[in-house]
Amino acid sequence: MTENIHHLFRNKLPEQRIAKIESLSETRAHAVWKVTTDRSVFAVKHHIFAPLTRGKPYHLLAVEQKVTDLLLANGVSVPRIIATDHDMVIYEWCGDHTLDDICQTADPRPFTHSIINTLCALEKAFYKHRSKFIPHIAPGCSADDLREQWHSTTQSLTETLPALVRDPNAPDLLSTWETLTTELIQAPPVLGPTDYNARNIACPNPETATVLELAKIGYDWPERRLIQYTTSLGAHNPRGRIVGLLTPSLAQHYARFASKLYSNPIETILFRLDAHHLIYHISAAHICLTTPHWKNIKTRIAQHKNLISQPLSDHPLINKFRAYFEKK
Numbered sequence: 561m562t563e564n565i566h567h568l569f570r571n572k573l574p575e576q577r578i579a580k581i582e583s584l585s586e587t588r589a590h591a592v593w594k595v596t597t598d599r600s601v602f603a604v605k606h607h608i609f610a611p612l613t614r615g616k617p618y619h620l621l622a623v624e625q626k627v628t629d630l631l632l633a634n635g636v637s638v639p640r641i642i643a644t645d646h647d648m649v650i651y652e653w654c655g656d657h658t659l660d661d662i663c664q665t666a667d668p669r670p671f672t673h674s675i676i677n678t679l680c681a682l683e684k685a686f687y688k689h690r691s692k693f694i695p696h697i698a699p700g701c702s703a704d705d706l707r708e709q710w711h712s713t714t715q716s717l718t719e720t721l722p723a724l725v726r727d728p729n730a731p732d733l734l735s736t737w738e739t740l741t742t743e744l745i746q747a748p749p750v751l752g753p754t755d756y757n758a759r760n761i762a763c764p765n766p767e768t769a770t771v772l773e774l775a776k777i778g779y780d781w782p783e784r785r786l787i788q789y790t791t792s793l794g795a796h797n798p799r800g801r802i803v804g805l806l807t808p809s810l811a812q813h814y815a816r817f818a819s820k821l822y823s824n825p826i827e828t829i830l831f832r833l834d835a836h837h838l839i840y841h842i843s844a845a846h847i848c849l850t851t852p853h854w855k856n857i858k859t860r861i862a863q864h865k866n867l868i869s870q871p872l873s874d875h876p877l878i879n880k881f882r883a884y885f886e887k888k
């Protein structure tokens with residue numbers, strides 16, 4: 561692969577001499593490197609699955625270029641694409657730290673406002689230009705796919721609920737869960753990136769937050785995206801902790817923004833945000849309890865429960881549901 565990177569730079573940036581190549585990540589779908597030259601630093605990504613999408617409206621590289629151009633034109637902070645050759649892409653380097661790194665090693669609060677502002681700008685640009693993006697939705701990421709996945713996920717969580725609540729035999733636990741998850745499924749999803757987590761926000765300094773991974777787009781609920789972008793799970797660290805950035809006042813800030821964008825009452829947005837926050841932590845606790853590779857499970861479950869107990873709204877249905885988790 562190193563040879564491919566040298567070849568890419570000889571072709572596309574012949575004036576630059578590579579000084580160092582560091583591997584950042586390798587997944588089934590791609591590999592990512594930090595490439596330092598005599599003049600600058602870049603991120604390079606090999607999109608392994610791009611050939612499978614070539615010629616399709618959801619071609620990963622074409623979508624990423626279109627999304628990046630549109631977002632940059634709308635003032636959203638995303639990495640510039642410097643050059644593309646076959647399935648290799650050179651991006652502008654956006655700093656050494658992601659939101660996840662910051663949450664695991666420092667106090668993320670100074671970064672909060674730029675992160676929320678970037679995420680709001682991203683959401684607004686996608687909503688404003690949705691008709692341009694609709695033809696490029698990736699397979700499996702339609703609104704119907706989302707609802708189907710939501711239904712099966714929330715169904716399977718009913719197995720874990722009793723292990724998390726104070727009284728597993730509470731008579732209306734499952735019917736309240738059903739009401740809550742059905743309310744959420746009826747909310748309109750919107751277009752945006754399909755890969756949203758705290759490692760996809762680069763934070764070079766407290767004033768800048770840049771969103772990574774824009775090659776695949778599809779429908780999701782904006783409140784769910786926001787929760788997942790702003791929650792650090794410390795998943796790759798055996799001593800990792802769970803850190804959620806959202807506070808009631810940030811939730812209010814977001815709800816005011818979204819209320820204007822979608823012409824919806826602030827209370828409705830806060831309800832959805834609070835409910836997705838709660839369900840996200842139940843879902844993460846479920847994964848922790850049902851997949852073998854997690855360390856310090858007891859501590860992680862306690863941290864999820866702690867976040868579940870923190871309200872982001874004052875909605876009666878969520879208050880009722882949250883009460884099941886409260887200690888006596």
Ligand SMILES: Nc1ncnc2c1ncn2[C@@H]1O[C@H](COP(=O)(O)OP(=O)(O)O)[C@@H](O)[C@H]1O
Pocket residue numbers: 584585586587592603605639651652653654655656657658759760762772773
């Ligand atoms: N343009 C960039 N600038 C700085 N760091 C980057 C850049 N692109 C990727 N990274 C780093 O590499 C990691 C992996 O890249 P990413 O595109 O998110 O792929 P994946 O998460 O699927 O492995 C990111 O979480 C981030 O730490």
Ligand SMILES: [Mg+2]
Pocket residue numbers: 755759760772773
């Ligand atoms: Mg990523």
